Amino acid sequence: MSDLISDIATRRADILARLAAAAQPPRAVKLVAVSKQQPEERIDAALAAGQRVFGENRVQEALRRWSSRRPLFADLELRLIGPLQSNKAEEAAAFFDAIDVLDRPKLAAALADAAQKLGRCPRVLIQVNTGEEPQKAGVEPAEADAFIKAAREQFGLPIDGLMCIPPADEAPAMHFALLAEIAARNGLTELSMGMSDDFETAARFGATQVRVGSALFGQRH
Ligand SMILES: *Cc1c(COP(=O)(O)O)cnc(C)c1O
Secondary structure, eight states, rough: OOOHHHHHHHHHHHHHHHHHHHHSSSSEEEEEEETTTTTTHHHHHHTTTTTOOESOOOOOHHHHHTTTTTOOOOOOEEEOOSOOGGGGGHHHHHHHHHEEEEEEHHHHEEEHHHHHHHTTOOOOEEBOOOOOOOTSSSSSSGGHHHHIIIIISSOOEEEEEEEEOOTSSSSHHHHHHHHHHHHHTTOOEEEEEETTTTTHHHHHTSSSEEEEEEHHOOOOO
């Protein structure tokens, strides 16, 4: 095994063990490897270490990186975790297994149109701006219930759950708790929350998937 593969395999095993210890009651928490801006050899090392679920921030970067690898790994799962413009919705719907950043009616409409046209629809998470930060994407917490209902009923999208990115300068726990509460009252089961610095806290607060980049791959280039 190359050094790079064994480094990433070791870090991955450590993250999975910490997730298993933090998830109470015991349950599986999916590790989404955030591969944005990582060198190609680290992606291949993660694949060699057995990682199959990856999160990408940009549609074009993901297409470039994954189009050639996708046919080699039947069990690959690719998730879009960065902002999506409505005019890229069709390209994204054709390529990704899941889109974790739905946050507005215009994008919901574009995804519904794309799904109709393509005859396939990725699974969808709704992003909630739990910190109500003006510069951040996500539906406001007060509007989440209505938007979830519209996404399901008006647009007919397969909504699995919610995603959030807490404010960088605040303790994340109350944001995770808020996201879990909104999901529970809307009958949603998937919670994408927690990154390199706080994935254990997220698992404790009910995350079903965590998005980890630098703690798995090393610093981005
Ligand atoms: C970059 C990114 C991550 C991973 O961040 P790390 O701190 O490197 O783990 C997770 N989620 C989103 C939405 C991101 O953009």
